[in-house]
Every structure is written in C-alpha cells, then in structure tokens.
Amino acid sequence: MEHNKSGRRSFLGKIAIAGAAGLMPGRLTAATQAANRPPRRAGMQFLTPPYLQHITSSSAVIRWITNEPASSWVEYGEEATGNKALPAANLGLLAANDRVHEVTITGLKPGTKYMYRVCSRQIVEFQPYLMTWGEVMNSEVFHFTTVNPAAKEVSWLVLNDIHDRPASFEQLLKLNGGDPYEFVFLNGDMFDFQTDEQQIIDHLLTPVTSAFASEKPFMYARGNHETRGKYARQFPDYFNNPGNQYYFSFTQGPVHFIVLDxxxxxxxxxxxxxxxVAFDAYREQQARWLETALQQPAFLKAPFRVVMMHIPVFHSGEGHGSLHCRELFNPLFNKAGIDLMICGHTHRYGVHAPDKATHNYPLIIGGGPKEGRRTLIKVKTDRKQLQLQMLGDDGSEVGRYEVRSKR
Ligand SMILES: [Fe+2]
Known part of the structure; x- marks a missing residue:
C-alpha cells in the first residue's frame, strides 16, 4: 500500500501562487453550495487532497474540495505536469464558482503511470462583466496509473460497514501490508447517516486520502445508511462511479464486476x-438492467464474474430489503452463473459456500463496525484462479475462498 501521509500533512498548508486560470462546471446545485458553505476563513484552502474516482484505460476522474468558490483544472503528464485538463462543460459553460471540483482527464494511454496536480483559482467576486480573481493554489504532485485492458491479473480491497469510525480506515488498510492492489471498493455503510459535507470530509475523504485515494481510486456501493439523514440527497455530488451510476458494471483484468445499489x-x-423513499421501484429498475447486463459479452466472456453489493440476499435476516433483493436478483444470478458475491450489512463476517437450494455461488460477508468484528477483504485474481482472503482487525485470517475459472 502506498501511503501519502507526509505528503498530505504538507498538502493542506501548501499554497503556491501561479498564473493561469481554468473554468469549470460542478454538479452541486446553488442551494447545496449555499447551504453547505463553511465559515469564511482567511484565504483559500484545500479542504481535501485530490481523490481519484473512476479510472479507465483512457481517462481518470479526479475530485477535490476547496473552502471558497473557484475555477479549477488538473495539470498532468507522463514526465511532467505539462498538460491541462479542464472540467466538463454543461450547455456551453465550463463549471466554475463551485467548491467541490471534478475534472475528467481524457485521451490517456492504457496501463500508463501519470503524474498530476490539481489547481484552483479563487473567485472572490463573480460580477457579470467583472471577475475578481483570488490566488491560485496547486496541490502537491501525485500519481495514478490507467487501466491496462490486456492485464491478466487484478487485485482489490474491500471495506464495508465502517459506520462513522474514521480511524478504522487506516487500521484496516494497514493489514494489507505491501501487497499490490488496483482499487479499494467501499461496500456500503461508511456512515451512520449523512449530515453534511464536513462529515464526508472528516469521516471518509481525509482518512482515505491519507491512506491511498490520491494515488489509487475507490469505488462506492451505497449501503442502507448512506441513504439516511438530511444530506443523503447531496451524496452523489461527491462521488463518481463508472457512468455516474450507483449500479453499474465494468471489467478489470480477468474480472467482470456487477455492482448493485x-x-x-x-x-x-x-x-x-x-x-x-422509493427503493422498491429502484430495485426493480436495477433488476431490469441486470437482466441485460448478464447477457453482455463482457460478462459472458470474463474468466470471473463478481458481484459487489451491500445487503446480502441470504444470511441477513428476513427484512424487506434482503427479501426483495433475494426475490429480484438471486434467480438471475443463479441462472446466469456468477463466481462470487461480496456483501456487508450484517456486521457478522462469514464465508457461505454455494448451496443449490439458495445461492449457487459463494457469498462472502464482511464484518464491522466494532473492534473485533471489522474486516479487510483482499481479492486477487489471475486468469485461472481467484483468491479471496478476509482478515479480522487483529490481522488474523477469518475467511478464505478460492475459485477456479470456469471459462
Ligand atoms: Fe447496512
């Protein structure tokens, strides 16, 4: 695991004055921005280091937050940060005057390491014909690597049910030691409920960027607690999964992933x-999508088919959410044939082998959130074998499963 701790400590206080400006959009509504604006401070600050979101073989999504409205951009390159990526435009307007920044770099080479830094120029006053600019801040230089579509291996880590215990991120991730991984999957219930932006920063973005997220991406499946609280409806303003959806599929190395919300x-x-709330209709919508997704060549051809979702379809009681997922999704998975499902939610870790009467695939459940019940799940695959190891928070192995490819 790569750590950026020393980098991050100096990051927040490091302000470089530079010249250029870029304009950008942001997806936050004006109401969100106004309601959520932190107390005015002296000067511009980064409230988070950059955090990597979805990375493909040709693109990378990078996000960060500033305390003041700004226009933002990313400088990047293989040998130097000589290229500039602007935020997306919407209806002809580049996003600007936001605090939560999102830039997608495109046109990248596959399987290639890039260096980058994020840049924000404060907008002090935005008048129709007179812009008052503040200072430009540049982050430190970080690195990311684009996906190699020909990769024969992939490794990833899974965290679930952290439940507003930010110290758990470092405590669990350090159990990985130095083993390589390409991304971290947050499998729901990182929070108890959503309160405000400060909670997202303090309880998720700060610990994950300290541990990995400026140099490796994370993906996020919502749990049933990310949907609660007054700020739940602003949650998508801070995170990008593939296709900006909370149910999605993607292929990395020999694995095709299906993710459900x-x-x-x-x-x-x-x-x-x-x-x-209207989750019945939302799950039914996902079931219709899933039927199609399970017929796609990427799913059919992949050496391994892995499903990631928060609420397990079995071994999680008989609550409505679990039963509805079982009714809608499980017949499709049993029929299509999946190699592995990884869930959370129950707070009781477990490895549940395939059972013809229920789920004909292995179902792994990560634990949490209290000490002694937390887990780090490590998965590594090549084209022939998938190996999953679940570690308890004392570092001991509490679960293991191996699957040989059927394709
Ligand atoms: Fe849950």
Missing part, C-alpha cells in the same frame, strides 16, 4: 423513512 433494509412505507 441495494437500497434501504425496510419497506418504503416504514415510519423511519417519512414517506420520502
């Missing part, structure tokens, strides 16, 4: 949700 664990009309 299993929603809430109780019925939509439960009093807890105040008549403000």
């Amino acid at each position: 299993t929603g809430e664990d109780k019925a939509d009309d439960h009093a807890e949700y105040s008549q403000l």
